[in-house]
Amino acid sequence: MAGRLPRNRGFTLVEVLVALVVMATLALMAWQGVDGIVRTRDASQARMESTLRLGTVLAQWEQDLASLQETDAVPALTFDGATLRLTRRTDDGIQLVAWSLQPTTGASSDEAVGNQWLRWTGPSVTSSGPLQDSWLRSQALQGNPAGASRTLSGISQWQVYCYRGNAWSNCQSSGDLGASGGANPTKTVLPSGLRLVLTFAGGQGFDGTLTRDVAFGPQSP
Numbered sequence: 377m378a379g380r381l382p383r384n385r386g387f388t389l390v391e392v393l394v395a396l397v398v399m400a401t402l403a404l405m406a407w408q409g410v411d412g413i414v415r416t417r418d419a420s421q422a423r424m425e426s427t428l429r430l431g432t433v434l435a436q437w438e439q440d441l442a443s444l445q446e447t448d449a450v451p452a453l454t455f456d457g458a459t460l461r462l463t464r465r466t467d468d469g470i471q472l473v474a475w476s477l478q479p480t481t482g483a484s485s486d487e488a489v490g491n492q493w494l495r496w497t498g499p500s501v502t503s504s505g506p507l508q509d510s511w512l513r514s515q516a517l518q519g520n521p522a523g524a525s526r527t528l529s530g531i532s533q534w535q536v537y538c539y540r541g542n543a544w545s546n547c548q549s550s551g552d553l554g555a556s557g558g559a560n561p562t563k564t565v566l567p568s569g570l571r572l573v574l575t576f577a578g579g580q581g582f583d584g585t586l587t588r589d590v591a592f593g594p595q596s597p
Contacts, residue, residue, distance in 0.1 A: 426582065434526040434588055436495065440464050440473050441570060442589045449504035450511040453534045453566060455547040461514055463507070468500035472510040476517045476524075477534050490532050490577030496524040532577040539569035539591075568592055 418422040443464035446452040450472070453462045474496040487562055498510030517524065537544040547567075569591045576582040 398513065430582070430586075431529065433493075434440045436527070437475070437572065437588070438590050440475075441592070444566070445470055447504070447507065447568070449507045453570075457548055459514070459517060460536055461511070469502040470507055471500045472498040472507060472514060474514040474517060477531060478517065480529060490530040492526050493528040493531050493534070494576075495527050528574075530577050531574055533575045536572045537571040537573070538567035539571065539589075542566045544571055550555065553596040566592060 393445060440462060443466070444452060445463050445465040447463055447470055453460070454460070459474050461472065461474045464471050464473055465593065476494045476496065477491050478494055480492045483576075494517065496514060499506065500514065500578075501510070503508050536547050538547045547570075549571070569589060572586075572588045572590070574586045576584060
């Protein structure tokens with residue numbers, strides 16, 4: 377009598393459940409790995425963008441100082457603790473530039489950490505009257521004034537030091553830039569260098585303090 381062929385044995389319910397649990401665990405581990413990679417990539421991208429922006433802003437700062445130009449209409453460089461004003465050469469004449477630390481306005485809660493560093497520019501002019509008008513306008517920089525661009529945010533404070541007499545001193549405590557005397561007693565005497573100190577509030581990609589020194593070359597006539 378011929379024997380019966382063995383019947384194919386299927387998976388039991390317990391075996392199916394165990395297999396599903398194993399597959400779900402592997403899928404979760406894979407998802408966590410991909411999610412970690414995406415988060416790391418996003419953080420690196422944000423850090424790189426912040427670094428590039430910081431470099432661009434500091435390059436503009438140094439370019440403004442490198443183009444410093446004295447005039448008889450307004451001081452070439454002053455700092456009052458909140459705003460630094462300077463006159464710079466342009467292709468069209470002389471331009472007043474103001475760098476100012478202002479409270480952050482119109483931003484989300486994340487962006488509202490610290491203050492915003494603004495760069496305000498007046499028009500390029502060729503006569504004293506319009507340059508003096510720009511100087512007066514720069515005295516009332518509040519919020520987000522017209523003509524201003526927000527360069528950096530998340531800054532708690534900043535300070536500017538002047539290099540004079542082989543030593544650094546606070547530009548405010550040293551009477552800004554002093555007086556030259558002579559035929560034009562109101563003409564300021566420029567330091568031979570300027571030190572920028574930015575203190576970051578954190579939460580915007582940077583923490584701690586950044587220091588940048590700029591040396592001044594001979595002034596063109």
